[in-house]
Amino acid sequence: MINTQISLLDPVHESLQEVEALLTAQVDVNRSSLERALSRLIGAGGKRIRPRITLLTGSLLGADHKTLLFLGASIEMLHTASLIHDDLIDGALLRRGMETLNTHWSPAASVLVGDLAFTRSSQLILGTASLPVIGMFNETMDRMVEGEITQFAKTQGATTRAEYYDWIKAKTASMFELAAGAAARLSPVDEDVINVARTFGYEIGMAFQIMDDILDFTGEQTTLGKPVGNDLRQRTITLPALIYLETHPDDPDLYTLINRSPIDESNIDRLIVDIRRSEAIDQSLAIADDFLRDALEALGYLPQAPERQALAKIAISLVEMRFSSVGSIIRKYKGEMKHE
């Protein structure tokens, strides 16, 4: 999602390489096949959005460079750990464009590789040597686990937006909040600046997850790295499906999915096509845009600098690629970018 042009202009391009080195150093591939599996998962990469946000926020606000690297690496490792256990829990088939551990591996292997990633992320966060930051890290981990438990314990999928928001806050936005908020906490700034950074992280995290959930409906399998409509096939009811439900309260197949009852694949296919064609996609995009707008508004309270511009770019690029109409705040940042 971060295109090459942006990467080249990226003020934290070199720091990201250092984060990569820290991540790689956590795993000795010569020890076992499980460690090689973790190394491959880390190497498969993804977009490194979380450490990028950490590095940019901390660099913008004056955090110590080395400490930031530990924070960024720790958050990326926590993200990897949660992917591994979540894959086992959700039974997802494809992730990061490659087959997950769980398609070939026993649950035991996935548990262990996930535990290894968790313990390595704990080791990395200790590198910040900051008790408040370790506290924020633990709290995030806790929210994520609680979120998974709440989701797992439910006998049916979400039926309200509030439920959906709680769920994506726990699983996604909390980690983005940590990425920006903990970087601010490591910086010589007041509590209200830390809160602004947290807000920025939270809002961008919400926008990011909603975009991801929209893309699950609108994308192509090759781009997504997973089957189209995968969430719905997994009985995961996301925002587009919820909005579709509001306007089609009588769709029998959607209720069947929400209630996790048996259903023909062909009926799911029909539902995915109908949701794709409905107003639900545009409405979901508008909501993602609202979160983006709030993220950019928060950003406006942070000092103006190339790092702030890069944070704005990340935020915009997450939403914009699928959404042509941009609001006034986005235009403001776009204007600033032109004058860089």
Next chain:
Amino acid sequence: MINTQISLLDPVHESLQEVEALLTAQVDVNRSSLERALSRLIGAGGKRIRPRITLLTGSLLGADHKTLLFLGASIEMLHTASLIHDDLIDGALLRRGMETLNTHWSPAASVLVGDLAFTRSSQLILGTASLPVIGMFNETMDRMVEGEITQFAKTQGATTRAEYYDWIKAKTASMFELAAGAAARLSPVDEDVINVARTFGYEIGMAFQIMDDILDFTGEQTTLGKPVGNDLRQRTITLPALIYLETHPDDPDLYTLINRSPIDESNIDRLIVDIRRSEAIDQSLAIADDFLRDALEALGYLPQAPERQALAKIAISLVEMRFSSVGSIIRKYKGEMKHE
């Protein structure tokens, strides 16, 4: 293993109640069935040997009371977390005298409950507000996961004592080392006292695990809370089997188990009976006694006080119940006990 008499004389009896309260407060049973499951597992109790060692060591060396409670609760929670994931990994059927999660629950549920226990133990250790102690905690967690991974990655069971010692050090002794060592770290004492406490914890942990592995052969199912010879049935080769192997290098069934090849249950039954009757049990007991002796020797370098006596009692009670011949160091402590 701690009998009632010792409990009544226990200088940390009340502190242990406070640890229980801290543990209980970590889980809101009204949230979900998974949280109720964790609460039941915590409530099922076990002997609380680890927090007991923490409380006694810290109290002996002058650590802050409240900080010690967090450390003790954190270690017990970590222990619980490791039991949950290990059960999933090992497929063990019975634990703490009750059925494990995994007999009824999906792997997903076990992963989540284990993750919850891990994250709560991380929260608790943060209560010590000590970066060095959090570091020791993380290192222990890391060793345990690495130990599990090493074990899992092996295509066959242990064939040497060295392999076995590495394994029980990672899975058991490291946590006992943490229990005593981190308590010392929280106390106003020199580095060498901390090292003595770590050594005591390590040695008692080794003795404890070896006794546990012996009891797996010699105990009765009702006492053990799990089937007799369970380890061997799970293809886990422990000290008695390794010593038996040294004197019976041609036993075909033992090699079949070590190589994890298919084998009839009746052949395992025969092997368990033969190991029970062999010298391997007494020799294993002698080795446990050696570790106990080293633990008590380390203890001799700590200040003499009721807490030290209580630590000695715990150590002795772990080994003595099955082993009548006690060495001179044990007699020394027994002498001291009489004069209390």
